[in-house]
Amino acid sequence: MSLLNETLEKIQPLNEEIMKKSKVRVDDLLKPVGSLGVLEEIAVQLSGISDEMFPDVSKKAMLVFCGDHGVFEEGVAAAPQEVTDLMAQMVVAGKSGVAVLCKQAGADVFVCDVGMISEIDPKSKILDKKIRKGTSNMRKGPAMTRDEAIASLEAGIDVAGRAIKNGYNILGTGEVGISNTTPSAAIFSAFSGVDPGELVGAGANLSEEKMVNKAQVIRDAITLNKPDKNDAIDVLAKVGGFEIGAMAGAMLAGASYKVPVLIDGFISTAAAAIAIALKPEVKGYLICSHASAERGAAFGSEFIGAKPFLNMGMRLGEGSGAAIAFNIVEAALYMNREMATYSDVGLGVV
Structure with missing residues (x-):
């Protein structure tokens, strides 16, 4: 049996019994019921993910997957393709946005090349x-073969699985890849039937004129390749990206090991759409960090049924929003574990 199939078979629904117990405790905390909002929801979700009332989420790993895209040649990106390699190096050096935000959050960053055009030193x-x-250029044919799509998923499963076996108990998903907002928009368009013109954005500061072209490139790619919306691997293969598949694989791995995984922005959300289409139960293990300012991101979050809890106008990608969200998730755990309850002080719930 393949690694992908083994992983999919291991994923179970969240533990509803312990979530009910966690909800009772959260409601009994010394505060008005619901007054800590999303923190309360996250605390209950963490219990259901881990089978524990107070799971440890202190050892944080950000997994940044890197890949290039043949569709770049269609003029869908403002930055040169060499920036993918440059930014991968900056993440490793601790000098990129996600790297410094992870440093603040106490998270370790792991960078993985799944498809850059550059050679790795x-x-x-x-x-x-x-x-x-x-x-490959999706406007001229499938972005990858089906076997390559599976390989990208399994790369993410392997990297995430190794991190979890090394003691990391919460994962963030990030990416580096010039042009990767194009396959992300294409994935949502293929799944939903929504016109790409409603989904494409500026990415790395693309002009309005080039956004019109970007939407047409996606229309042409979908018309040519005819991705099957009922087959997530086919969608990934026809119009996706290697780093998107790898992030989806990391999400599947997290769910299979009962470890929470943070979704970042638009591209990470596209990966989540792939993962959820492969195994709907994975949705419960995903925590959506922030509302990306990238056009199409709000649709993407709504499409997968996610509710971002941070809204800061960010659209950097790399995992930057998820890096900030590590702090929020840990705060939710501290709230549930450290606060006194009405029962502790001999009062009823207010």
């Missing part, structure tokens, strides 16, 4: 899971 700290040097 053997001395680099970048993990080498390269499937090939960039996807």
Whole structure:
């Protein structure tokens, strides 16, 4: 049996029994019921994920997957493709947005190449899971083969699984890849039937004129490749990206090990759409960090039924929003574990 199938079979629904117990405790905390809002929801969700009232989420790992895209040649990105490699190096060096935000949150960052066009220096700290040097141009044919799509998912499963076995108990999903808002919009368009013009955004500061082109490129790719919305692997293969598949795999792995996984922005949400389509139960293990300012992000969150709890106008990607959210998730745990209850002080719930 393949690693993907083994992982899918291991994923179970959240533990409803302990969630009910956790909800009773959260409601009994020394505060008006519901007055700590999303923190209360996260605390209950963490219990259901882990089978524990007070799970440990102190050992944090941000998994940043990197890949390039053949569709770049269609003029869908403002930045040169070499920026993918540059930013991967900056993440490793601790100098990128996600790197410094993870440092503040006490999270370790792991960078993995699943499809950059550049060669990795053997001395680099970048993990080498390269499937090939960039996807194919989806406007001219499938972005990847079905086997490559599965390989991208399994790369993410492997990297996340190793992190969890090394003691990490909460994961964030990030990415680096010039042009990757294009396959992300294409994935949502393929799944939903929504016109790409409603989903494409500026990415790395793309002009309005080029956004019109970007939408048409996606329309052409979907018309040519005919991705099957009922087959998530087909959607990933036809119009996806290697780093998107890897993030989806990391989400599946987290669910299979009962470890929470933070969704970042638009691209990470597209990966979540793939993961949820493969195994609907995975949704319960995902925590949606922030409302990305990237056009299409609000639709993406709504499509997967996620409720971002941070809204700061961010659209950097890389995992930057998820990095900030590590702090919020840990705060929810502290709230549930450390606060006194009405029962402790001999009063009824207010």
